[in-house]
Amino acid sequence: MNKTWNNKAxxxxxPVVLLVAxxxxxxxxxxxxxxxxxxxxNNEFYWVGIEWFEDLMESDRFFDALQRNILFSCIILAIEVPLGIMIALSLPKSGWKVNVYLVLMALPLLIPWNVVGTIWQVFSRTDIGLLGNTLVSLGFDYNYTRDVLDAWITIVAMxxxxxxxxxxxLSYSGLVAIPEAYFQAARIDGASKWATFRYIQLPKMRGVLTIAILLRFMDSFKIYTEPMVLTGGGPGNSTTFMSIDLVKMAIGQFDLGPAAAMSLVYFMIILLICYAFFTVVTNMDKAETKTGGAS
Amino acid sequence: MSQIGFSLKPKRAFAWSGLVPVVYIIFLMIPLYWLLNTSFKTNQEILGAFTLWPKNFTWDNYLTIFTEPVWRAGYINSITYVVLNTLISLVVALPAAYAFSRYNFLGDKHLFFWLLTNRMAPSAVFVLPFFQLYSSVGLIDTHIAVAIAHTLFNLPLAVWILEGFMSGIPREVDETAYIDGYSFPKFFVRIFMPLIKSGIGVAAFFCFMFSWVELLIARTLTITEAKPISAVLTRTVTGEGVDWGLIAAAGILTIVPGALVIYFVRNYIAKGFALGRV
Incomplete structure (x- = not known):
C-alpha cells in the first residue's frame, strides 16, 4: 500500500510513545x-564500569541458565510447531464441530500461568496426581521433584x-483463508497430499506461522511462572531458567549490579534473535514478491 | 458413478485425520479433569485414597472461597485491572495503529520495531525497577499501576494487531469520507472503527488474555488492596500443610472468566487469530 509522507502522524x-516510555x-x-x-x-552508589559484565561473562551460572533456556526453546518449538500444523491440517474446514474444537483448544491459553503450574503439579505429583501416581504404579521410577530428566519432560509436556x-x-486461520480454487487446481494436477501441503498450504501459512514462531520463541525464552510453580527451578538448578535466576538474584539476594548486568545481556539476546528472524522472514517475503512479479 | 468415487476418497481420509483433534483435546482435558476432580474431594480423600472420581463429593472447597473476603477481593481486583488495561491499550493503540498503517513519518520503522521490542522484554527484568518506579510515584498497590505496567507488553501487541487489520482497509474509504465532509474524529469513530471491529475484538481479546494470565508483575506491584486472584492462590501454596482441595477449587474458578471470554468470541476465533495478516 502506498503511504503518504506526513510528519503530523x-x-x-x-500517547503510545509516552505510555511505553x-x-x-x-x-x-x-x-x-x-x-x-x-x-x-545507604543508597550510595559508585561507578564500577563494566565489572559486572566481565563477571557475568566468566560466570558458569549465567551460561548454564542460558543453555537451559536455548535448549528449552528449541525443544518446544520443535514439538509445538509441527504438532500445531498437523492438528490444524486435520481440522475440518467448517461446521459446528470446528467451533467446539477451537473453543476447547483455546481454553489452556486463558488460564493464569501460575494456575497452569498448579494444574501440572496436582496432575504429576506422585502422591496425589493422576499422571505421577499412574506412572509409579506402572513401575516407572518417575518423580519430577527428584529426577532431572523427569522434571524436564514434565515441564516440556506442560x-x-x-x-x-x-x-x-494461528495455522488454522491461515488455512481457512486459502481459496478453494487452489485445492481444485491441485486436484486436477494430481498433486499428492504432501505436494499440496508443501507448495500451497505451507507458503500461504507463512505469515501466521511467523507470528506463531516469534510469539512462542519470545515467551518460551522469557518463561518464569510455570516452571517456578512446578519445580521451583529444581531439582538442583536443573530447571532454573534465566528469568528464575534473575528474580532470585535481584529480589532474593538483592545483588542489584550483577542482576542488572544479566538483565541487559538477557534482553539483548532476545532482541538479536528476534531481529535476525524478522529480517530473514522479511527478506524472504521480498524475494517472493520479486519472483512473483516476474512470472 | 463418478460422483460416488469422488466422495469416497475424502471421506476415508477424513475419518482417519478426524481422530487427531479429538486425541489432542483429550490430552488437553485430562489435567483439567483432574483439577476439577480434586476440587470436589476432601483433603483426606486427596491424600489418602487414589480415586478417579470423588467418592465423598463435597462443595466445601468452593464454599470456603466464596465466603472468604480475600478470595472474592482477589477476583474483583484481577478483573478490574485487566479491564482497565484493555481499555487503555485500545484507546491509545487505535490512533497509533492508524498512523502506522496510513502514513510514513520520521523514524516510523524504528519506532515500530522499538515498540515490538517491549513485547519481547522479559518481565523478570522489570520487576525491581517497576517496584521502585511505582513506589516513587505513589501508585503501588493500585489497580491502575498494574494496568499501566501491563501496557508494556499489551500496547505493542495491540498496535501490531490493529495495524494489520487497518492495512486491509483501502485508503479510498478514508478519502471518500473526507470528501463527504467528515472530520477526522467523526470519520474514525463512525466509519473506520465499525470497519475494523473484528480487529478491535481480537486486540481486546489478546490484551485481556495476556493481562489476565500474567502474575509476576501484578504480584510485585500489589500488596493487599489490589492483589490479583492468582497471587492469592500462591500464598496458599506456601502456607503450612498445603490445602490441595482449596487450591484446586481456586484454580478451577480462575479458569471460568477465560472460558467465558472464549465463549463470547467463539465465532471469531478462526479468522481473528490470523491478526488480519493472511
Whole structure:
C-alpha cells in the first residue's frame, strides 16, 4: 500500500510513545544505572564500569541458565510447531464441530500461568496426581521433584499442553483463508497430499506461522511462572531458567549490579534473535514478491 | 458413478485425520479433569485414597472461597485491572495503529520495531525497577499501576494487531469520507472503527488474555488492596500443610472468566487469530 509522507502522524503516536516510555524507558534506565554501579547500602552508589559484565561473562551460572533456556526453546518449538500444523491440517474446514474444537483448544491459553503450574503439579505429583501416581504404579521410577530428566519432560509436556493451541489457532486461520480454487487446481494436477501441503498450504501459512514462531520463541525464552510453580527451578538448578535466576538474584539476594548486568545481556539476546528472524522472514517475503512479479 | 468415487476418497481420509483433534483435546482435558476432580474431594480423600472420581463429593472447597473476603477481593481486583488495561491499550493503540498503517513519518520503522521490542522484554527484568518506579510515584498497590505496567507488553501487541487489520482497509474509504465532509474524529469513530471491529475484538481479546494470565508483575506491584486472584492462590501454596482441595477449587474458578471470554468470541476465533495478516 502506498503511504503518504506526513510528519503530523507523530501526534497520533505520541500517547503510545509516552505510555511505553514510562513503562519501559524509565525502568530500563534504572537497570542500566545499576549495571554500572555498586553500593555499600545507604543508597550510595559508585561507578564500577563494566565489572559486572566481565563477571557475568566468566560466570558458569549465567551460561548454564542460558543453555537451559536455548535448549528449552528449541525443544518446544520443535514439538509445538509441527504438532500445531498437523492438528490444524486435520481440522475440518467448517461446521459446528470446528467451533467446539477451537473453543476447547483455546481454553489452556486463558488460564493464569501460575494456575497452569498448579494444574501440572496436582496432575504429576506422585502422591496425589493422576499422571505421577499412574506412572509409579506402572513401575516407572518417575518423580519430577527428584529426577532431572523427569522434571524436564514434565515441564516440556506442560508447555506443549499450554501453548500448542496457539500454533493450531494461528495455522488454522491461515488455512481457512486459502481459496478453494487452489485445492481444485491441485486436484486436477494430481498433486499428492504432501505436494499440496508443501507448495500451497505451507507458503500461504507463512505469515501466521511467523507470528506463531516469534510469539512462542519470545515467551518460551522469557518463561518464569510455570516452571517456578512446578519445580521451583529444581531439582538442583536443573530447571532454573534465566528469568528464575534473575528474580532470585535481584529480589532474593538483592545483588542489584550483577542482576542488572544479566538483565541487559538477557534482553539483548532476545532482541538479536528476534531481529535476525524478522529480517530473514522479511527478506524472504521480498524475494517472493520479486519472483512473483516476474512470472 | 463418478460422483460416488469422488466422495469416497475424502471421506476415508477424513475419518482417519478426524481422530487427531479429538486425541489432542483429550490430552488437553485430562489435567483439567483432574483439577476439577480434586476440587470436589476432601483433603483426606486427596491424600489418602487414589480415586478417579470423588467418592465423598463435597462443595466445601468452593464454599470456603466464596465466603472468604480475600478470595472474592482477589477476583474483583484481577478483573478490574485487566479491564482497565484493555481499555487503555485500545484507546491509545487505535490512533497509533492508524498512523502506522496510513502514513510514513520520521523514524516510523524504528519506532515500530522499538515498540515490538517491549513485547519481547522479559518481565523478570522489570520487576525491581517497576517496584521502585511505582513506589516513587505513589501508585503501588493500585489497580491502575498494574494496568499501566501491563501496557508494556499489551500496547505493542495491540498496535501490531490493529495495524494489520487497518492495512486491509483501502485508503479510498478514508478519502471518500473526507470528501463527504467528515472530520477526522467523526470519520474514525463512525466509519473506520465499525470497519475494523473484528480487529478491535481480537486486540481486546489478546490484551485481556495476556493481562489476565500474567502474575509476576501484578504480584510485585500489589500488596493487599489490589492483589490479583492468582497471587492469592500462591500464598496458599506456601502456607503450612498445603490445602490441595482449596487450591484446586481456586484454580478451577480462575479458569471460568477465560472460558467465558472464549465463549463470547467463539465465532471469531478462526479468522481473528490470523491478526488480519493472511
Amino acid at each position: 507523530w501526534w497520533m503516536v505520541v 514510562f513503562s519501559a524507558i524509565i525502568p530500563l534506565m534504572t537497570v542500566v544505572n545499576y549495571a554500572f554501579q555498586d553500593t555499600f547500602g 508447555d506443549v499442553w499450554h501453548w500448542t493451541s496457539l500454533v493450531v489457532l
